Amino acid sequence: MVKAVVLGAAGGIGQPLALLLKCNLHITELGLYDIVNTPGVAADLSHISTPAKVEGYLPPDDGLKKTLTGADVVVIPAGVPRKPGMTRDDLFKINAGIVKDLATGIATTAPKAMVLVISNPVNSTVPIVAEVFKKHGVYDPKRIFGVTTLDVVRASTFVADVLGDVRMSKQIVVPVVGGHSGVTIVPLLSQSSHPLPPNLSTSDYQKLVQRVQFGGDEVVKAKDGAGSATLSMAYAGAEFADKVVRAVKGEKGINVPSYVPLAADPAGAAQLTKDLGKELEFFSNTVELGTEGVVRIHPLGPVTDKERELLQTALPELEKNIQTGVNYVAEAYKKAEEDGPARL
Ligand SMILES: NC(=O)c1ccc[n+]([C@@H]2O[C@H](COP(=O)([O-])OP(=O)(O)OC[C@H]3O[C@@H](n4cnc5c(N)ncnc54)[C@H](O)[C@@H]3O)[C@@H](O)[C@H]2O)c1
Ligand SMILES: O=C(O)C[C@H](O)C(=O)O
Secondary structure (H helix, E strand, O other), rough: OOOOEEOOOOOOOOHHHHHHHHHHHHHHHHHEOOOOOOHHHHHHOOOOOOOOOEEEOOOOOHHHHHHOOOOOOEEEEEOOOOOOOOOOHHHHHHHHHHHHHHHHHHHHHHHOEEEEEOOOOOOHHHHHHHHHHHOOOOHHHHHHHEEOOHHHHHHHHHHHHHHHHHHHHHOEEEEEEOOOOOOHHHHHOHHHOOHHHHOHHHHHHHHHHHHHHHHHHHHHHHOOOOOOOOOHHHHHOOOOOOOOHHOOOOOOOEEEEEEEEHHHHHHHHHHHHHHOOOOOOOEEEEEEEEEEEEEEEOOOOOOOOHHHHHHHHHHHHHHHHHHHHHHHHHHHHHHHHHHHHOOO
């Protein structure tokens, strides 16, 4: 029995993600929560002839608590998306509060659930979830994940383009490490399961790196004010959730890329810190999953000089983004204490 929950389930990502989770045969219960439209989305999905029992709730009558009760896996795509000209960090002001409130709901109702954060800016929203859990005394770094799968999906697709065979894209695995925004997205193309053509020019290599780092912008520009990636994100989110669900059910040896607290695996973190030459609290890398969440953070592996340069650019930015999330929660709690205890 596995209960999966989507918070933000009526949105551009939430609806197709809920559809894909309803089609996942490992999931027996699907809880949908949003501030609008979830009863309709749930009624619609409930007619699909797959096992998951679907329920949709809105905020009144403790809807968040009802949705989260008994949850094993919680996916969060709630929050505003970008418009052209915006960075993911521009979303922080609105999305930080949304993620903090939802994290509070999870910490109080389903503190043992695996939490999969999609809401941007992921580099800062994942630290927000971690800090809220710490405040509630239920922090387990093995169970909090930033969903960076879309970067990896894009890297597979774009490398297949360069190799001239799109049929191969599903087999191509390219580690994409760091974080999930612009220069913090670092594709390790030298570790691609399918090597790049040896005669690839420097400028074509740079274009490929740029495309993986700024793939999100391509979609934002094409949607022209109507939001950012939703369908590809739903695909990536469902792939990631499927792996987490299978790990929770006891399948061994599942490896996924994810932006995780490095405290999840102190030994892995020590090696990664050595590889990076810098200590960070969160980093996206390949991690191995078990029934209790992360069991191992993999090392970075061999990187080229060019990739090391990309990492040198990424790390200070990532550190800043992490601190933004941590500070936000500290300030919110300080303000709540000043205003009175009932505020959080
Ligand atoms: N991690 C990634 O790779 C990735 C990829 C694409 C988009 N995103 C991010 O995902 C988020 C959602 O994108 P979208 O296109 O689905 O946006 P959207 O506006 O279509 O949907 C967001 C949904 O969140 C809901 N919502 C708002 N406040 C809420 C709250 N307090 N509780 C519950 N639900 C709430 C809204 O009602 C809406 O239905 C954005 O922040 C976007 O930047 C991340
Ligand atoms: O680009 C965005 O704002 C959405 C998402 O993070 C993406 O990578 O597509």
